[in-house]
Amino acid sequence: MKGRAKLVQQSLKQYKMLLFIHLMLDVLQELKQLSLLFQRDGLTLQIVSDGLQTTTLALVAMQLSRTNADDDTFNALKLRLTNSFCEFVSERFKSLETGVLKATSTLFDLSNWPEDTTDLATFGTAELNAFMEHFHPVLWQRLIQGAIGRDGQFQHMQVIAQISLVLPMSSSCCERGFSSMKRIKSDRRSCLSNEMLNCLLQIWVHGPPAQHYDSVEAVTKWWSSGCRARRPQYKD
Numbered sequence: 226m227k228g229r230a231k232l233v234q235q236s237l238k239q240y241k242m243l244l245f246i247h248l249m250l251d252v253l254q255e256l257k258q259l260s261l262l263f264q265r266d267g268l269t270l271q272i273v274s275d276g277l278q279t280t281t282l283a284l285v286a287m288q289l290s291r292t293n294a295d296d297d298t299f300n301a302l303k304l305r306l307t308n309s310f311c312e313f314v315s316e317r318f319k320s321l322e323t324g325v326l327k328a329t330s331t332l333f334d335l336s337n338w339p340e341d342t343t344d345l346a347t348f349g350t351a352e353l354n355a356f357m358e359h360f361h362p363v364l365w366q367r368l369i370q371g372a373i374g375r376d377g378q379f380q381h382m383q384v385i386a387q388i389s390l391v392l393p394m395s396s397s398c399c400e401r402g403f404s405s406m407k408r409i410k411s412d413r414r415s416c417l418s419n420e421m422l423n424c425l426l427q428i429w430v431h432g433p434p435a436q437h438y439d440s441v442e443a444v445t446k447w448w449s450s451g452c453r454a455r456r457p458q459y460k461d
Contacts, residue, residue, distance in 0.1 A: 244299055252310060255283045268394040274330055277318055284311050325359040328352035329392065360388055405429045
């Protein structure tokens with residue numbers, strides 16, 4: 226066992242191992258920023274697309290960056306490692322490049338719009354048709370209710386923009402809700418009713434921070450309600 230531990234220690238002290246560890250630190254730092262981005266509330270498709278592009282460009286920049294200390298073996302390893310991460314990110318989020326998500330990204334990302342007026346006149350027709358076909362029931366219902374095509378110009382585009390802003394990009398808020406429920410409904414509080422649990426979850430998830438919470442209104446309501454009078458001076 227001591228001999229194996231000594232061998233591991235010697236391997237960790239090697240120059241190539243240190244280079245590899247620092248490379249992994251750089252790669253994981255970029256992936257960490259992407260992971261933190263996906264944990265934010267209010268994510269939109271454009272924010273996700275920009276975050277993925279930023280991460281991919283950072284990994285590509287690592288491939289191109291070289292120092293005098295790098296040798297051919299390390300550069301080949303760095304190229305293979307960063308390519309693997311780029312391929313994984315591309316495969317994991319390939320759904321953003323097809324279907325209604327791709328159509329939405331193309332329509333509402335102004336950087337994709339052509340500068341030529343002639344090209345702009347016919348730009349996005351296929352994407353708009355794909356979007357309309359996917360959300361046909363919603364758009365048709367809004368048309369019946371009079372929300373499209375009346376009281377203003379391009380009302381249908383407003384509805385499409387509203388739909389694109391609420392496309393779910395992450396399930397982090399649901400995961401935080403499950404974690405909050407586990408903290409609230411513990412083994413000692415397993416008899417909480419669904420109504421009380423829902424109220425506590427609303428406070429926990431959507432309520433203000435403890436340092437900004439004003440308890441006067443809640444205490445006043447508690448004091449004035451109840452089946453019997455409160456007795457703060459009563460001693461058991």
